[in-house]
Amino acid sequence: xxxxxxxxxxxxxxxxxxxxxxxxxxxxxxxxxxxxxxxxxxxxxxxxxxxxxxxxxxxxxxxxxxxxxxxxxxxxxxxxxxxxxxxxxxxxxxxxxxxxxxxxxxxxxxxxxxxxxxxxxxxxxxxxxxxxxxxxxxxxxxxxxxxxxxxxxxxxxxxxxxxxxxxxxxxxxxxxxxxxxxxxxxxxxxxxxxxxxxxxxxxxxxxxxxxxxxxxxxxxxxxxxxxxxxxxxxxxxxxxxxxxxxxxxxxxxxxxxxxxxxxxxxxxxxxxxxxxxxxxxxxxxxxxxxxxxxxxxxxxxxxxxxxxxxxxxxxxxxxxxxxxxxxxxxxxxxxxxxxxxxxxxxxxxxxxxxxxxxxxxxxxxxxxxxxxxxxxxxxxxxxxxxxxxxxxxxxxxxxxxxxxxxxxxxxxxxxxxxxxxxx
Ligand code: NCD
Ligand code: ZN
Numbered sequence: 122x123x124x125x126x127x128x129x130x131x132x133x134x135x136x137x138x139x140x141x142x143x144x145x146x147x148x149x150x151x152x153x154x155x156x157x158x159x160x161x162x163x164x165x166x167x168x169x170x171x172x173x174x175x176x177x178x179x180x181x182x183x184x185x186x187x188x189x190x191x192x193x194x195x196x197x198x199x200x201x202x203x204x205x206x207x208x209x210x211x212x213x214x215x216x217x218x219x220x221x222x223x224x225x226x227x228x229x230x231x232x233x234x235x236x237x238x239x240x241x242x243x244x245x246x247x248x249x250x251x252x253x254x255x256x257x258x259x260x261x262x263x264x265x266x267x268x269x270x271x272x273x274x275x276x277x278x279x280x281x282x283x284x285x286x287x288x289x290x291x292x293x294x295x296x297x298x299x300x301x302x303x304x305x306x307x308x309x310x311x312x313x314x315x316x317x318x319x320x321x322x323x324x325x326x327x328x329x330x331x332x333x334x335x336x337x338x339x340x341x342x343x344x345x346x347x348x349x350x351x352x353x354x355x356x357x358x359x360x361x362x363x364x365x366x367x368x369x370x371x372x373x374x375x376x377x378x379x380x381x382x383x384x385x386x387x388x389x390x391x392x393x394x395x396x397x398x399x400x401x402x403x404x405x406x407x408x409x410x411x412x413x414x415x416x417x418x419x420x421x422x423x424x425x426x427x428x429x430x431x432x433x434x435x436x437x438x439x440x441x442x443x444x445x446x447x448x449x450x451x452x453x454x455x456x457x458x459x460x461x462x463x464x465x466x467x468x469x470x471x472x473x474x475x476x477x478x479x480x481x482x483x484x485x486x487x488x489x490x491x492x493x494x495x496x497x498x499x500x501x502x503x504x505x506x507x508x509x510x511x512x513x514x515x516x517x518x519x520x521x522x523x524x525x526x527x528x529x530x531x532x533x534x535x536x537x538x539x540x541x542x543x544x
Contacts, residue, residue: 189218
């Protein structure tokens with residue numbers, strides 16, 4: 122059996138309250154042993170001195186555009202970005218063409234991901250047929266086919282009765298419903314409602330568009346006992362809504378995206394359409410609230426919302442497609458928050474591995490002995506630039522393009538096998 126010995130890394134694993142310098146032995150596809158000093162003459166050695174060793178990251182929100190929009194990304198290029206970013210599991214969104222709303226599309230995604238064989242790619246199925254918001258999909262057979270979540274992401278589930286029924290089924294089958302919360306009658310424009318939208322004369326997507334659906338979903342989760350997961354939370358009030366319903370015992374979890382933690386709506390003035398994303402970048406006050414909610418546990422996890430688009434789709438601010446790529450830049454962004462003292466390194470791992478795995482009931486996100494060996498080894502200090510050479514996506518839509526980043530993945534190990542190595 123293949124043996125891999127990761128030596129002298131700083132191990133951070135919140136699932137077993139572990140933080141310190143350890144050796145870690147992988148045997149086959151499992152974590153065999155963690156100890157201060159391990160000798161194993163047969164093992165291949167990875168020298169991790171000065172590096173951080175953590176459970177492979179889990180991303181609950183990526184767009185791999187496959188099937189149907191593979192000029193932006195596909196399951197292979199998406200998987201390469203994922204493992205380069207330290208992710209060993211990703212949940213891919215169903216706003217593909219055709220959408221992931223029937224078992225055969227689920228099977229296509231699973232088979233192709235297995236063929237690519239880099240990253241665990243788990244499909245989210247649509248809540249409604251065609252993501253049109255009118256009629257529930259067959260959530261039972263989608264679950265059987267392999268869906269780990271349901272969402273109409275890209276669009277909200279506007280009909281409250283459909284959402285209520287989806288949550289009822291969710292509580293029966295134990296699969297969470299994710300929601301893109303933006304009321305589409307209020308969110309009609311491209312930018313948040315602040316001074317920047319006014320300055321540029323754009324119609325807006327104000328925070329209340331998000332808050333009303335966030336609150337509605339929490340209320341429905343409270344009454345049905347279903348598990349709702351609020352996607353890409355961005356507002357200060359939204360944090361309070363989630364906190365309130367968690368305290369009341371509703372099964373509510375939520376994610377934030379790295380870009381919403383470090384970029385405010387003012388970035389639109391600098392980056393134009395590259396800073397256009399749904400929900401939009403918000404005010405400094407919102408950023409502040411999100412950051413403190415990371416530390417106090419109201420926010421469960423960080424998800425990238427990796428949303429690749431071609432250059433021609435990002436031409437003009439007013440009409441550009443929303444979204445930015447994010448799999449390779451998530452770690453540097455989160456490390457900048459560690460550097461600033463907003464969160465600890467341990468909290469970061471909790472937000473990127475432990476908690477997202479727990480939300481979808483995945484038996485990963487841990488380095489406990491006997492667990493599947495999904496591991497990220499990163500250098501928190503290494504500087505690099507996302508450019509033509511380092512970018513692994515088919516798309517380049519991010520305001521961070523060409524900028525200096527700090528923190529780089531050196532090895533990604535999935536099922537005990539090295540699937541990415543920094544060169
Ligand atoms: C996403 C996309 O491009 O598919 N865009 C975005 O701005 N976030 C859709 C989504 O996640 O809502
Ligand atoms: Zn979304």
